[in-house]
Amino acid sequence: MPRALKIYIVGLVVLSVVSLTATSLAFKVDPRIAIDIDGSATVSDLDKLAGILFWIAIGLVASALPVKMPRGMVVAVSSAPIFAAMALGGPAVAGWVALISTIEPREVQGRIPWYGTLANHASLVPPAVIAGLVAEALGRGSPSHFIDFVAVMAGASSMFLLNLGLASVLLSIRTGESLRQMLLADSRTFAGSHITLAPLGWLMARMFATEGQGGWWATLVFALPLYTTRLAYHQYVEMREMFTQTIGALAEAVDKRDPYTSKHSWRVKEIAGDIGRVMRLGEADLEALEWGGLLHDVGKIGVGDDVLLKQEQLTREERIKMNYHPVLGAEIIAPVTRLKRELPIIRHHHEWYNGSGYPDRLVADEIPILARILHAADAFEAMTAARPYRMVPLTPEQALAEMRKFSGIQFDPKVVDAFVKTKWALGVHDPGAPVVVRQVPMITDVAAGAAKADTGRAADSAPGLEPHN
Ligand SMILES: [Fe+2]
Ligand SMILES: [Fe+2]
Numbered sequence: 488m489p490r491a492l493k494i495y496i497v498g499l500v501v502l503s504v505v506s507l508t509a510t511s512l513a514f515k516v517d518p519r520i521a522i523d524i525d526g527s528a529t530v531s532d533l534d535k536l537a538g539i540l541f542w543i544a545i546g547l548v549a550s551a552l553p554v555k556m557p558r559g560m561v562v563a564v565s566s567a568p569i570f571a572a573m574a575l576g577g578p579a580v581a582g583w584v585a586l587i588s589t590i591e592p593r594e595v596q597g598r599i600p601w602y603g604t605l606a607n608h609a610s611l612v613p614p615a616v617i618a619g620l621v622a623e624a625l626g627r628g629s630p631s632h633f634i635d636f637v638a639v640m641a642g643a644s645s646m647f648l649l650n651l652g653l654a655s656v657l658l659s660i661r662t663g664e665s666l667r668q669m670l671l672a673d674s675r676t677f678a679g680s681h682i683t684l685a686p687l688g689w690l691m692a693r694m695f696a697t698e699g700q701g702g703w704w705a706t707l708v709f710a711l712p713l714y715t716t717r718l719a720y721h722q723y724v725e726m727r728e729m730f731t732q733t734i735g736a737l738a739e740a741v742d743k744r745d746p747y748t749s750k751h752s753w754r755v756k757e758i759a760g761d762i763g764r765v766m767r768l769g770e771a772d773l774e775a776l777e778w779g780g781l782l783h784d785v786g787k788i789g790v791g792d793d794v795l796l797k798q799e800q801l802t803r804e805e806r807i808k809m810n811y812h813p814v815l816g817a818e819i820i821a822p823v824t825r826l827k828r829e830l831p832i833i834r835h836h837h838e839w840y841n842g843s844g845y846p847d848r849l850v851a852d853e854i855p856i857l858a859r860i861l862h863a864a865d866a867f868e869a870m871t872a873a874r875p876y877r878m879v880p881l882t883p884e885q886a887l888a889e890m891r892k893f894s895g896i897q898f899d900p901k902v903v904d905a906f907v908k909t910k911w912a913l914g915v916h917d918p919g920a921p922v923v924v925r926q927v928p929m930i931t932d933v934a935a936g937a938a939k940a941d942t943g944r945a946a947d948s949a950p951g952l953e954p955h956n
Pocket of ligand 2: 751755783784865
């Protein structure tokens with residue numbers, strides 16, 4: 488475990504213990520949370536404990552059904568019972584319910600390392616306690632429904648933001664990804680879940696309190712929307728996963744036609760995603776790079792084996808057929824509305840920065856940025872993988888030197904600069920950006936330009952950085 492992570496977790500645990508102890512001493516448990524179990528008219532400590540245990544039980548059931556989001560954060564609907572407990576019992580109760588009700592079966596079974604469990608709970612307790620304090624200050628428990636609602640919503644919002652912040656720092660230290668990236672990654676989904684769960688928590692609390700002692704069972708009716716919310720998340724994640732896998736299978740089917748390009752698209756996707764992360768792209772763009780990376784060569788489905796698998800240099804006609812694959816790929820994907828963002832990546836992944844690429848001969852910023860990123864990833868993967876015309880692939884050093892050499896000509900210099908910061912160039916000697924930006928004469932004839940730009944399998948001399956891929 489990295490030292491920074493250790494220090495951070497210890498800090499969180501100390502903060503949790505201090506905040507929980509301090510609020511437990513300073514705040515009495517609000518009798519509104521009590522469930523009358525001894526039949527007496529007065530609210531005993533036992534009644535209050537029963538109420539707290541009731542919310543912990545609901546939380547535990549909700550925590551047993553967590554949903555893992557694409558970037559690694561976990562969404563559980565257990566925040567609704569925490570908000571409800573906070574609305575009814577005050578800051579200390581919020582802290583205790585957050586601590587205990589979020590225990591997951593995976594933790595009990597020991598499937599999560601102990602420090603992971605500790606970190607998860609410790610990044611939840613201080614936000615819950617602070618949320619309770621915010622709600623308290625704004626008039627939680629007021630006879631006015633409006634004031635109570637606003638106070639609980641404000642408390643819930645502070646809990647959401649603080650928890651998101653603490654969990655993002657934790658994940659950022661663990662994965663080495665930028666904090667901004669972590670914050671942005673799942674925040675939209677989190678915000679969505681928060682908007683649904685906070686009012687639901689308040690409603691559950693209101694029902695619990697209004698029905699009075701003995702009417703607590705009516706609250707259980709809300710377990711149903713809680714369950715459907717959880718089901719919706721689960722289905723979203725499952726569908727996304729299924730979509731990625733299907734696209735991956737399709738890409739692999741295309742790559743497999745040529746034994747030398749197996750896993751090409753999958754690796755291009757990985758490299759492009761890493762460049763995108765270095766360039767601090769948003770979540771939607773990263774997703775487009777992921778799916779666009781997998782699908783970029785799907786148009787090769789329409790290129791015959793005689794051309795696709797040809798070992799010798801392609802003729803002019805064959806080259807034209809081959810160079811049609813980005814257009815064909817975009818045409819194949821066009822009917823899939825969910826892949827609208829990926830279309831320009833697929834169509835333009837062979838454009839050159841100086842305008843001598845294909846199919847549209849776009850220049851510099853005219854080429855969509857995601858296509859420029861994919862182009863660099865594609866070239867690096869092609870250069871460092873074995874091909875029949877070059878059984879010994881280029882080393883990462885040689886490939887990076889080529890990319891630097893053709894920076895500003897074939898590649899966007901910004902993309903190359905970002906690429907050298909990814910793990911693919913880790914420990915690789917970087918010759919640095921070229922001092923003088925070379926002026927390459929523009930080629931006016933499209934076919935001639937394309938032929939020159941893409942020198943084909945046999946002629947693997949520079950600038951043949953992108954043989955067929
Ligand atoms: Fe391609
Ligand atoms: Fe490719």
